Amino acid sequence: MIYARAFFDLQLRFAHHVTVLSGLPLARVLLEYTNLYIRFGLGRDFDPAHPRWQEYVAGLQGTSDIPEWTYRFYVTRPGAMVAPTVVATSGCFSYARLSGERIRLHFQNAETDGRSPLALERVSQRWAELAALFEHVKRTLPQPLRVVGASWLYNLEAYRRLFPISYAASAHVTAHRFQHMPLWGQFLDRYGAIKEHMTRQFLEALERQSSVDGLGQCFPLKALSVEAPVQDFYDLYEI
The missing domain is CATH 3.40.630 (Aminopeptidase)
Structure with missing residues (x-):
């Protein structure tokens, strides 16, 4: 399944808030606070030195439209839409x-x-x-x-x-599940499109949040x- 661009835009908005509240660099926040690494088909090691992750991070420096670059990187990478291996x-x-x-x-x-x-x-x-x-x-x-x-x-x-x-x-x-779909999946419908009411509730809570420690409370449902x-x-x- 190919997820809608709005799903990635939502995570990028969240990442922006994390950088503002934490002072951490964007590349680190995108690795540790979003589902992008997995969505790009890179596995679950979350290795910042992974060549394809490094390619994505390098592209952040050369674009004025991070949402566009992010979604283009997702849809053009073989293996990005591969489902988890099951028995x-x-x-x-x-x-x-x-x-x-x-x-x-x-x-x-x-x-x-x-x-x-x-x-x-x-x-x-x-x-x-x-x-x-x-x-x-x-x-x-x-x-x-x-x-x-x-x-x-x-x-x-x-x-x-x-x-x-x-x-x-x-x-x-389970704390700090920001990298995983058990948390982010609540914003998607069966077609991979965004659930508007859940998204709106999340963003409203995010705007009110003033602490990194409270970011998990912004999600309508917990993992x-x-x-x-x-x-x-x-x-x-x-x-």
């Missing part, structure tokens, strides 16, 4: 292997008729997808495992009700991390 997918859900006997759950709206994937009438379909996904986990991966997740979606009861109580109850705010034993999922979905 298996079932409907709206997929999972990836992590270190330390853990798997990470991912969500992507796979509905094709415009209906909300989290609507009450779609709960049974989501449960069926999760049951199929965790059947794959049980059949193919060594046990025991722990399931982890991180997303703004865990703020929503409509999302939490799809999972074991232990998993949803473990939700806690929440969750974790539970995989057996809790097997029990819930009767696998």
Whole structure:
């Protein structure tokens, strides 16, 4: 999916506020306080010496239109639109292997008729997808495992009700997630366009913010991390 330019413009506006409040150089702020590094397809090492990141930073010095340069850099770089590597997918859900006997759950709206994937009438379909996904986990991966997740979606009861109580109850705010989609994803709709009402709420809060330490409070929804034993999922979905 190619994300709209407005999504990048929003992050650049945020970065500008960070530079004003912190006094940090723009290049460092763009690396540490935005999702740009990942969006450019550079991985998750956040290495300021990465050649392609250095190319982007060099371009900042030679342009009078940083938003235009940023978006052009994004849409013209091979691999920038590559999705995270996953082991298996079932409907709206997929999972990836992590270190330390853990798997990470991912969500992507796979509905094709415009209906909300989290609507009450779609709960049974989501449960069926999760049951199929965790059947794959049980059949193919060594046990025991722990399931982890991180997303703004865990703020929503409509999302939490799809999972074991232990998993949803473990939700806690993870600090400094400015580089990641579990925080920035709340501003995007299913088509990669910006959500105007969420964006407006965010920018209004940002204008009132006078401290770097309070920047996380500007986001309407916080990035929440969750974790539970995989057996809790097997029990819930009767696998």
